[in-house]
Amino acid sequence: MxxxxxxxxxxxxxxxxxxxxxxxxxxxxxxxxxxxxxxxxRIREQLxxxxxxxxxxRAEIRAKSELRLKVSSVACGAWSNLFEGHxxxxxxxxxxxxxxxxxxxxxxxxxxxxREVIIPLxxxxxxxxxxxxxxxxxxxxxYYDVLAEFVEIWNRAESLPSKVIExxxxxxxxxxxxxxxxxxxxxxxxxxxxx
Numbered sequence: 001m002x003x004x005x006x007x008x009x010x011x012x013x014x015x016x017x018x019x020x021x022x023x024x025x026x027x028x029x030x031x032x033x034x035x036x037x038x039x040x041x042r043i044r045e046q047l048x049x050x051x052x053x054x055x056x057x058r059a060e061i062r063a064k065s066e067l068r069l070k071v072s073s074v075a076c077g078a079w080s081n082l083f084e085g086h087x088x089x090x091x092x093x094x095x096x097x098x099x100x101x102x103x104x105x106x107x108x109x110x111x112x113x114x115r116e117v118i119i120p121l122x123x124x125x126x127x128x129x130x131x132x133x134x135x136x137x138x139x140x141x142x143y144y145d146v147l148a149e150f151v152e153i154w155n156r157a158e159s160l161p162s163k164v165i166e167x168x169x170x171x172x173x174x175x176x177x178x179x180x181x182x183x184x185x186x187x188x189x190x191x192x193x194x195x
Contacts, residue, residue, distance in 0.1 A: 047193070061118055082095050126147050130146060138186050140185060143177065146175060147175065147178060
């Protein structure tokens with residue numbers, strides 16, 4: 001085989017190998033890109049349709065609950081201040097009669113808000129979790145039962161003696177690990193999506 005033919009064959013082989021390598025690397029890059037796009041779409045869906053709505057509901061419950069406690073605390077101090085320096089029972093009775101209706105409205109509002117806004121938000125959280133469970137990370141699934149029990153006790157609250165509710169340990173603190181898990185997964189998935 002002459003040198004010119006050999007060079008021609010080698011150039012053809014190099015061109016073919018380069019073309020094959022280009023096709024293989026292009027295929028690998030395309031598969032890698034498609035895999036990343038599918039993973040990103042799943043993460044976006046988890047954030048948008050599971051973690052974000054649950055965190056938003058949690059934030060609303062927290063904001064309303066904290067304001068309720070703040071208003072109650074300030075009202076308690078204001079109520080005490082009304083009686084400060086008064087020892088006469090008649091004067092205290094008059095102060096009570098004049099101011100009690102306004103302060104009672106705070107308690108009434110808190111009770112209505114709990115019954116008509118906060119408890120329904122917990123129910124909405126549970127319904128959302130149930131409907132979108134397939135988007136939850138595996139560790140998050142472990143909190144479903146805790147949330148379901150918490151909501152069910154609220155559902156039964158009017159038919160349960162307060163001592164039974166107390167003995168059941170009905171306290172939002174049981175949901176704190178769930179809230180932490182939601183926040184942790186939201187932050188982790190958001191960071192992963194940002195890469």
